Amino acid sequence: MTDEHSRTDGGTASVDGDLPVGTGDRTETDHGLPPVTSIRRWLVTTNHKDVGILYVVTALFFLVFGGVLALLMRLQLWTPGATFLAPNAYNQAVSLHGLIMVFWFLSPFAFGFANYVVPLQIGAKDLAFPRLNALSFWLYLASGVLLGISFFQGGTFAGGWTMYAPLNIPTYTPSLGGSTAILALLLFVVSVTVSSVNFLTTMHRMRAEGLTLRHLPLFTWSILLTVWMMLFAFAALLAALMILSADRLLGTTYFAATSEGGSLLWAHLFWFFGHPEVYIVFFPALGAMAEMFQTFTGRRIVGRKWFIAAMVLVALQSFVVWMHHMFLTGINLQVKTLFMATTIGISLPFDLMVFSLIYTMIKGRIRFDTPFLFAFGALLLFIIGGITGVFLGAIVLDYEFRGTYWVVAHFHYVMVGGVTGLVGALYYWYPKMTGKMYDEFLGKVHFALYFVGFNLLYFPMFVAWETPRRVFDYAPELAPWHQLATVGAFVLAVSFAVMLWNMLTSLWAGDPAPDNPWEYSTTAEWAVSSPPPLENFPGSPTYGEGSLSFRQPRAADGGEGASRTDGGVVHAEGGAHAHREEHASHASIWPLVVGVGALFTFLGLSGLQDAAFPAGMEGMFYTTSLLVGSVVTFGALFSMARERFHGPEVEEAGEKWPFAGIENMKLGMWIFLASDVVLFGAFIGSYVxxxxxxxxxxxxxxxxxxxxxxxxxxxxxxxxxxxxxxxxxxxxxxxxxxxxxxxxxxxxxxxxxxxxxxxxxxxxxxxxxxxxxxxxxxxxxxxxxxxxxxxxxxxxxxxxxxxxxxxxxxxxxxxxxxxxxxxxxxxxxxxxxxxxxxxx
Missing domain, CATH: 1.20.120.80 (Cytochrome c oxidase, subunit III, four-helix bundle)
Structure with a gap:
């Protein structure tokens, strides 16, 4: 089997994705789950594929939400000093657009695919803790609903998406909605922490036999590194948000104490999270791009092991470059110079990955299907974003460009460049997730509109770079460039309308998708039916002989039994052993109830002002919401602990390095405590x-x-x-x-x-x-x-x-x-x- 032509239309998948894959068992039993056409199915499901779809659909809603705010901003910027929006309304639109896109759209969109695809790629029947997976989604949705409510509490947060101190304290953003938006972000971070513990435990403990870390598919590698970054980076953000919430709700004075470094403290805490967040957002897109480059060139990624090494190096370096966002502060020049060096240094591994993708195209035979068009477009956009970002890594140039639209343009070429790769991933895995093929012509129309609209929107910002950020007034001679950008914004919006129309109509009337619609796909998700059966595989997946096959479990009497989707022995999520005849569980209502309880709890907290609720009916409402939400949350957690629920089994022969001797629950606890170390470290570090x-x-x-x-x-x-x-x-x-x-x-x-x-x-x-x-x-x-x-x-x-x-x-x-x-x-x-x- 040659590297250039690793076909997947019959046979088995290889360990590292360059041998053929076969088809999976289409048989599916519900194991207590309602049918997919039932609303109740989506309220009680804990299955990783269902949760992945919920993430994708919800993230697309927030894409529309944040996109509408962006269009309002662009209308305001049509002419200098326009008053289409009131000044404070414009500040709210700018702030919430950034927050929604970075937190409620980008990462959840990527992790919708991660939820769906990663267990399939590693040979697991589900994530290690299915109910925690569902809980992470419902907390994410609750946080988004809370963010929406903030608009109706006297206005939402208006201090910019970076929430710089002291603009983030009530003196400057006094509305209850401002506090609610911050609490919504805090709840989102809790969701991320739950998800991080789950994914890390799964990827380290539940890989199929023979699937070592070295042989993981590149998308799974990107998710593994992303989640490790999330575990530590979001813990620092959690500390920052808890302190900020205390400043706003309880009257503490951390960020109000500007003479004691309060403003600089926020910058350190936020950017220690903020710069890894760039790679947290981009890595899943990069992994998906690598999969699509392999599939649509018929060629294994050139320099695969170096590609992985470069990703690992970037993940490590991402935590030592945050101060390049703070070159304009009073930090001494020696420290700034050190961080300039680390900033330039982190671009080198990315150069290696870019050249790897380019050489893969040169060595392969390109097929310009819609997924590859978006993957290739993402590469082009990221190259521009990376080059323009190097300018900001130099101290002298950063003094000139910081606070201008140069930063806005660079940021969007990187971040929305990542969105481009994820849109390609949506087309790539759409047949697997839905069992239907999308319309290829509409997909290419979408790409054409998207690519033209993107560059019309963001490239003029480089030319009009002297425009100040977050300000709707600018020099009149820059108006034509802003008008061109506004036209581009609406073209980009139309492109997404085409995408949504394509996805929805194909879902109802699209051609049935084959198990493997791509000629040269190389990973295990294409070895099963489209969509996959409930528990993914017809037996226990193994790569023991170098390619994917399924070992049939033994029947209860010790003889060879029929193929069973639970693979034999099932372990409870809490660690207790279930009987051999029991299937893994897939339904639980309690994660949803915890999410509802958390929504009301945090809504109640938003009414606090200096540790007291307002007087009268308003105070009664917030007090009641807090009490009811707390009771519901605690009761649901207690009920979830008592619920009889059987999680997926851990294959004894599976790959578990470096945690082979540690059980899932113990590893999950260690991972959680690792994030808690960063949380307390941030609090102690803030005090010092x-x-x-x-x-x-x-x-x-x-x-x-x-x-x-x-x-x-x-x-x-x-x-x-x-x-x-x-x-x-x-x-x-x-x-x-x-x-x-x-x-x-x-x-x-x-x-x-x-x-x-x-x-x-x-x-x-x-x-x-x-x-x-x-x-x-x-x-x-x-x-x-x-x-x-x-x-x-x-x-x-x-x-x-x-x-x-x-x-x-x-x-x-x-x-x-x-x-x-x-x-x-x-x-x-x-x-x-x-x-x-x-x-x-």
Missing amino acids: FIRVAFGWTEWHTIAANPIPGLMNTYILLTSSFSVVLALVAAEKKNKWGVVGGLAVTFILGVGFLANKGIEWLHLYHEGHWLSTDIQSSTFFLTTGLHAAHVIAGLVITLYLIARALRGAYLEDSRPVEYFGLYWHFVDIVWLFLFPLFYIL
Whole structure:
């Protein structure tokens, strides 16, 4: 089989995607799921393919939402100083356009494909934690609904999508809608964290036999690296948003304290997230482009291993370039020069990837189908975006270009260039996801309109670069270029209308899609029917002999059984083993209910002003929303914990390096705690940053008496020891030892909170509270975050005690062990907080 002509129309798929693939079993059973024509199906489903479709459809809605705001902006910019929108309305349109496109459209659109395709490409029957996958979607949708509500609360956030301090505090953006928009973004980040833990556990633990990391398809590689970046970058953003929410709702003074570096602190926190976010958005598009280049050139990617190495290098470097967004701040020249070097350096791996794609085209035989047109167009646009971005990496040029439309044009050539690749992915996987073929002629019309509209819209911005960003007034001589850009915006909008018409009409009247509509496709999703069966494969996928085949599971009596979609032994999501005859579960209503509860909870929080609700009916509404939402959320989480739900099995022979000896739940807990390390690190780092800016020795410590903190240190250390005793008792099958150990942990945790509450009350009576000064804000908020973790741990402890009283954990002690990991982490964090806030 040659590299140039790796056909996929019969046979099996290779490990690294350059051997043929065959067809899958079309048989499908619902296993408790309603049919796809039922609305209830989409409310209760946890299947990764259904969730992927939900993500794609919802993201396309937000594309329209953000696109309408963009068109309103372009109409305002038709002439200098126009008043089509009121000034504050224009600021809202600019801010929400950026937020919607970056957060609610780009990443969810990419992860719709990731949800659908990645388990198929790695030979998994679903993601590791199906209900968490559904939960991540419903939290995403709830956050989007909350963002929409913000427009009706006196106006939404109007401080720019980067939310620079101090414009992000109520003094400058006072509306309740501004707070709601920030809370919506915070809820979105929670959704991302849930999804990140799920994807990383799946890709590291549930790959088919023989599918090592080195042989992963390039799209899956791009998602793997993207999710690792998301785990850490979004944790930093979560910290920033929690602090900002506290400034707006509770009256803390982090970002209002400009003399103590509050504005610069926001820039550090935001851009530590913000620059990896560029690659978080672009990597999935890059991986999809690589798959399409292989398919439509009939050629394996040239320099595949170097392509992967370049992606890994970019993912690592993305966390050490954030300060190039801060060249105009007061950071000293030596630091700026260092970050200029890292910025130029990160462009080199991208050069390698671009040349790899170009040489793949030269070596192959190109077929200009619609998906490839968009993939090739994305490459051209990204090259322009990358070259113009190098200008901004140079300190001297950045002084000239920063805050101008040069940045706007460069940013869109990169980010919307990524959208171009993802639109190609939509056409590429549309037959697999729907079982129908799109209209090829309309697809090419879409590309022609898209490419012309894109360049008409954004390229004039380079020429009119002297236009100031986020301002609708500009020099009159630049008007023709802005008018050309406005025409381009409407052409681009028409192109998406053609796409949506093509997708919808093809869904109802398109030709049936074959299992593999592309002649040279190279990955495992094309080895099964279009759309794939519920549990993906007719048996257990294996690449043990270098190509994809299906090992038939044994029947319950030990003999060879018929092909079964659950592959035999099924493991529960919580770690308990199910009987061999049980299928994996695919339906649960509780993720939806948690999402609804979270929506009302966060809506209620948006009504807080300096830790108090407004008077009268308005305050009653927000208070009721908060209480009802909290009860619904907690009740749904409790019900989800009690629900009998069987997740997909982990194949014993599957590839799991480097986590072969770690179970799914334990790995998931480790990954979650890794993100929590960044969260607390950002809070602690913010305290240190502000204290250094204030003057380390001039800083007066709020908790002047270290005794309460020392007592709490001993209390928490003792509680960790009692968790260990509970685990030992469980392993020895000592029921009352388990109950006793957990009970002692609970009592000590309550003691910790009581002692902390007494200390807080004492400080309050001495005149220290959240809004008193920056010292008080940092102390109460950071120790409050830790206290919230303790409270969450105590709720879990009560649940464990209730189950232990009924004899749980004697046969399977792993839940106690996993809880212990969390509780020990909380204790370790306190060992950092105690000296920082009580001694130093």
